[in-house]
Amino acid sequence: xxxxxxxxxxxxxxxxxxxxxxxxxxxxxxxxxxxxxxxxxxxxxxxxxxxxxxxxxxxxxxxxxxxxxxxxxxxxxxxxxxxxxxxxxxxxxxxxxxxxxxxxxxxxxxxxxxxxxxxxxxxxxxxxxxxxxxxxxxxxxxxxxxxxxxxxxxxxxxxxxxxxxxxxxxxxxxxxxxxxxxxxxxxxxxxxxxxxxxxxxxxxxxxxxxxxxxxxxxxxxxxxxxxxxxxxxxxxxxxxxxxxxxxxxxxxxxxxxxxxxxxxxxxxxxxxxxxxxxxxxxxxxxxxxxxxxxxxxxxxxxxxxxxxxxxxxxxxxxxxxxxxxxxxxxxxxxxxxxxxxxxxxxxxxxxxxxxxxxxxxxxxxxxxxxxxxxxxxxxxxxxxxxxxxxxxxxxxxxxxxxxxxxxxxxxxxxxxxxxxxxxxxxxxxxxxxxxxxxxxxxxxxxxxxxxxxxxxxxxxxxxxxxxxxxxxxxxxxxxxxxxxxx
Amino acid sequence: xxxxxxxxxxxxxxxxxxxxxxxxxxxxxxxxxxxxxxxxxxxxxxxxxxxxxxxxxxxxxxxxxxxxxxxxxxxxxxxxxxxxxxxxxxxxxxxxxxxxxxxxxxxxxxxxxxxxxxxxxxxxxxxxxxxxxxxxxxxxxxxxxxxxxxxxxxxxxxxxxxxxxxxxxxxxxxxxxxxxxxxxxxxxxxxxxxxxxxxxxxxxxxxxxxxxxxxxxxxxxxxxxxxxxxxxxxxxxxxxxxxxxxxxxxxxxxxxxxxxxxxxxxxxxxxxxxxxxxxxxxxxxxxxxxxxxxxxxxxxxxxxxxxxxxxxxxxxxxxxxxxxxxxxxxxxxxxxxxxxxxxxxxxxxxxxxxxxxxxxxxxxxxxxxxxxxxxxxxxxxxxxxxxxxxxxxxxxxxxxxxxxxxxxxxxxxxxxxxxxxxxxxxxxxxxxxxxxxxxxxxxxxxxxxxxxxxxxxxxxxxxxxxxxxxxxxxxxxxxxxxxxxx
Numbered sequence: 009x010x011x012x013x014x015x016x017x018x019x020x021x022x023x024x025x026x027x028x029x030x031x032x033x034x035x036x037x038x039x040x041x042x043x044x045x046x047x048x049x050x051x052x053x054x055x056x057x058x059x060x061x062x063x064x065x066x067x068x069x070x071x072x073x074x075x076x077x078x079x080x081x082x083x084x085x086x087x088x089x090x091x092x093x094x095x096x097x098x099x100x101x102x103x104x105x106x107x108x109x110x111x112x113x114x115x116x117x118x119x120x121x122x123x124x125x126x127x128x129x130x131x132x133x134x135x136x137x138x139x140x141x142x143x144x145x146x147x148x149x150x151x152x153x154x155x156x157x158x159x160x161x162x163x164x165x166x167x168x169x170x171x172x173x174x175x176x177x178x179x180x181x182x183x184x185x186x187x188x189x190x191x192x193x194x195x196x197x198x199x200x201x202x203x204x205x206x207x208x209x210x211x212x213x214x215x216x217x218x219x220x221x222x223x224x225x226x227x228x229x230x231x232x233x234x235x236x237x238x239x240x241x242x243x244x245x246x247x248x249x250x251x252x253x254x255x256x257x258x259x260x261x262x263x264x265x266x267x268x269x270x271x272x273x274x275x276x277x278x279x280x281x282x283x284x285x286x287x288x289x290x291x292x293x294x295x296x297x298x299x300x301x302x303x304x305x306x307x308x309x310x311x312x313x314x315x316x317x318x319x320x321x322x323x324x325x326x327x328x329x330x331x332x333x334x335x336x337x338x339x340x341x342x343x344x345x346x347x348x349x350x351x352x353x354x355x356x357x358x359x360x361x362x363x364x365x366x367x368x369x370x371x372x373x374x375x376x377x378x379x380x381x382x383x384x385x386x387x388x389x390x391x392x393x394x395x396x397x398x399x400x401x402x403x404x405x406x407x408x409x410x411x412x413x414x415x416x417x418x419x420x421x422x423x424x425x426x427x428x429x430x431x432x433x434x435x436x437x438x439x440x441x442x443x444x445x446x447x448x449x450x451x452x453x454x455x456x457x458x459x460x461x462x463x464x465x466x467x468x469x470x471x472x473x474x475x476x477x478x479x480x481x482x483x484x485x486x487x488x489x490x491x492x493x494x
Numbered sequence: 495x496x497x498x499x500x501x502x503x504x505x506x507x508x509x510x511x512x513x514x515x516x517x518x519x520x521x522x523x524x525x526x527x528x529x530x531x532x533x534x535x536x537x538x539x540x541x542x543x544x545x546x547x548x549x550x551x552x553x554x555x556x557x558x559x560x561x562x563x564x565x566x567x568x569x570x571x572x573x574x575x576x577x578x579x580x581x582x583x584x585x586x587x588x589x590x591x592x593x594x595x596x597x598x599x600x601x602x603x604x605x606x607x608x609x610x611x612x613x614x615x616x617x618x619x620x621x622x623x624x625x626x627x628x629x630x631x632x633x634x635x636x637x638x639x640x641x642x643x644x645x646x647x648x649x650x651x652x653x654x655x656x657x658x659x660x661x662x663x664x665x666x667x668x669x670x671x672x673x674x675x676x677x678x679x680x681x682x683x684x685x686x687x688x689x690x691x692x693x694x695x696x697x698x699x700x701x702x703x704x705x706x707x708x709x710x711x712x713x714x715x716x717x718x719x720x721x722x723x724x725x726x727x728x729x730x731x732x733x734x735x736x737x738x739x740x741x742x743x744x745x746x747x748x749x750x751x752x753x754x755x756x757x758x759x760x761x762x763x764x765x766x767x768x769x770x771x772x773x774x775x776x777x778x779x780x781x782x783x784x785x786x787x788x789x790x791x792x793x794x795x796x797x798x799x800x801x802x803x804x805x806x807x808x809x810x811x812x813x814x815x816x817x818x819x820x821x822x823x824x825x826x827x828x829x830x831x832x833x834x835x836x837x838x839x840x841x842x843x844x845x846x847x848x849x850x851x852x853x854x855x856x857x858x859x860x861x862x863x864x865x866x867x868x869x870x871x872x873x874x875x876x877x878x879x880x881x882x883x884x885x886x887x888x889x890x891x892x893x894x895x896x897x898x899x900x901x902x903x904x905x906x907x908x909x910x911x912x913x914x915x916x917x918x919x920x921x922x923x924x925x926x927x928x929x930x931x932x933x934x935x936x937x938x939x940x941x942x943x944x945x946x947x948x949x950x951x952x953x954x955x956x957x958x959x960x961x962x963x964x965x966x967x968x969x970x971x972x973x974x975x976x977x978x979x980x
Binding site: 028032130131133135136138141142145146149150153154155156157158159160190191193194197201219222223226286288326330331332333334335351353354355356357358359360361362363365366 | 621639641643645646676708812816840845849851852
């Protein structure tokens with residue numbers, strides 16, 4: 009009897025044996041009145057203890073599938089006597105698991121009773137220039153009557169790629185080096201599954217964007233965290249790590265970094281390219297924020313210093329054009345790009361055409377630049393308001409003023425476990441991102457990420473006030489000293 | 495000196511060593527005038543032959559990076575003397591490769607000088623009810639002014655999932671069991687990467703849909719092909735294989751199967767579920783065609799007989815609604831579904847919202863059913879025309895008449911290598927899918943798949959005539975006997 013037992017499963021062996029017989033009986037492969045092997049015989053065949061088989065048979069009997077006749081043995085019960093087996097998905101526990109439960113899933117779950125969502129890095133709908141986006145979309149659909157009946161090629165629509173090429177013209181990237189992706193997240197995953205395998209070393213900023221941690225963990229990579237300084241990733245530590253390990257890839261978010269908001273200096277951008285060339289690793293540069301600066305534009309992308317194809321660049325269009333289109337663009341060259349296009353083709357045969365055409369039209373629109381300037385201005389006003397409110401209510405709390413993007417990274421006293429603080433915040437109808445979500449090791453930290461772009465503007469003051477109240481209550485309840493004074 | 499050599503690379507070891515020094519010199523980590531290790535010393539350190547290091551140093555010297563001084567050693571040349579290194583992507587050959595070049599990529603490449611595309615399984619634009627689709631889309635965008643600024647949740651928009659639940663109401667699937675995917679292809683990949691790992695056994699129909707072969711091959715699975723009979727997969731072989739291997743998953747396309755057009759009988763559908771339960775494997779039921787029947791509706795999906803959650807069901811909406819939206823829906827339960835949602839979240843954080851809203855509106859539209867009936871009628875007319883033309887011009891060629899879907903599977907004499915025949919067809923401005931693309935082993939076969947839905951209706955007669963001419967020429971040039979007479 010060939011019962012596929014999984015010794016290291018969550019499901020006890022006797023339950024696995026029981027389930028095996030239930031399946032066989034339910035599907036009539038073991039027929040009514042048929043005798044089951046003796047306890048002794050089955051235990052021997054399977055190499056398990058007698059008591060294990062006994063327990064399995066007892067369970068089967070309890071569930072009404074078999075009956076025991078003293079001195080004769082165990083037999084399959086009459087069909088009519090078996091209740092219709094309920095939907096039993098316990099066998100699913102036996103299925104191999106190659107994907108961990110997405111961290112981001114837990115974070116993105118709808119929160120009940122949350123009025124002030126400071127957790128999201130997404131922009132609130134009122135920040136988008138909706139009339140323009142909607143009218144452009146309708147125009148695209150009406151101007152190209154056959155559009156909705158067409159497929160995109162695996163690497164993306166040529167008009168989309170030309171529009172992206174033109175948009176990032178300072179980098180001089182031809183459309184042929186551009187791959188359309190369904191958001192930047194898909195770009196990260198395509199790179200990971202193409203170039204990163206189990207035990208490969210991946211270097212990540214600590215803290216970093218939580219969604220990227222999931223991707224590399226799901227690939228079974230060994231993640232080495234590199235600290236982030238005021239001017240971006242710590243180069244000294246990076247070099248030491250490179251000498252010790254043989255990294256395959258460095259994932260970085262160099263401009264208004266998610267979550268710390270720091271921007272990698274020009275000097276360090278050039279250094280990173282040199283280091284990647286020397287140690288033969290890839291840099292994956294994720295750049296969702298660089299156009300959303302408040303005053304001075306940030307330095308050019310790392311990719312623009314790359315002469316040898318060591319940098320793969322990702323640009324997402326959800327943050328400043330249309331989240332509902334979920335488009336991104338990946339830039340790479342040569343064999344790297346060929347492999348990524350193959351991976352994209354296997355993944356979904358290519359992104360949907362309609363969102364590509366919409367993003368292309370928006371990027372080429374004469375209203376694009378004014379719309380972007382308006383968005384920058386709005387975000388800057390929100391950042392300033394958030395900063396002033398925090399400064400007023402928590403004068404001793406120091407944090408870095410945002411120069412772009414949509415989030416602030418707050419550092420609380422060391423004793424604060426921000427996961428516990430989040431529970432307090434929920435009582436104040438408030439959510440934020442606890443800092444541990446941004447570290448690959450998921451240890452408790454004293455940091456939190458709050459967004460100044462995710463709630464309606466008129467609710468921002470209340471949201472910040474609720475945050476301060478939650479902190480205050482938490483401080484009193486946990487008698488934490490050195491807390492920012494109120 | 496820590497040079498990461500790859501012994502089994504396409505790039506010879508001496509070139510790898512040379513490239514290592516070029517990178518170090520270019521990035522100034524080896525400075526002008528600095529001495530390289532001696533040939534003997536480096537060979538010993540790296541465990542390679544003396545001659546390998548000699549060759550590496552010669553190459554470096556030829557490229558102008560170093561100079562040799564008799565009796566002193568090898569030194570980095572003065573900076574000014576080094577020409578700016580050209581874009582050299584040879585190092586990319588060293589990057590680990592976890593993804594094979596997508597088979598589907600080769601197939602989907604634009605074919606020059608192809609006038610009659612009989613290779614695609616996609617429907618020609620004229621088959622879609624474009625006015626209705628376009629107007630519905632514009633309506634969706636104008637009725638929901640904030641739509642384009644919103645994200646979908648990872649498992650999909652609730653309105654989309656409700657519309658799908660209602661559409662497949664005979665299966666009684668609640669919206670909670672539905673996961674929105676970017677086309678059925680993404681569904682296949684999500685299942686593969688969640689439940690199939692290296693060396694896991696995957697059972698596939700032979701022949702089958704080529705895009706699915708790529709997915710499971712990319713996972714490193716062991717693919718066991720099961721023949722397809724007139725009424726679907728061969729159950730006897732399946733049972734024998736199940737006894738011999740421990741399959742993880744069976745991928746099947748039970749209705750108007752791509753490429754053979756066969757439909758799994760009701761009896762076999764029930765058997766498949768029983769077998770999956772008994773042997774504890776998953777069935778992945780890919781169902782893009784079932785609504786596109788010509789006369790009688792096909793039997794209900796395998797999933798509708800599944801009481802224990804062993805079947806994962808996939809429905810794509812590109813074939814009869816809108817390819818430019820590339821939406822699909824996956825149906826599963828319990829832990830399987832949870833894991834698949836996690837995998838989807840890691841892959842792209844969720845499909846774009848706009849296409850989901852469009853498909854939901856189309857499915858709920860009062861014009862949906864008439865539009866589908868019109869499409870069925872058109873496809874039936876095309877199938878009949880194609881059949882009559884082939885029958886008239888190649889009376890001895892026997893093939894199965896299509897009862898639904900968009901393709902015909904033609905079987906030629908055994909001597910015909912259809913990959914070679916395709917070259918002949920290209921001379922006739924024609925393309926088709928050679929049968930070998932549909933087998934996991936990719937051996938030459940005598941089958942070809944042609945589509946009667948991919949060219950404009952008025953070009954279908956010419957396309958079939960060109961196909962017959964290509965066959966005729968090929969027969970004469972290769973002196974093949976037993977060829978269908980003309």
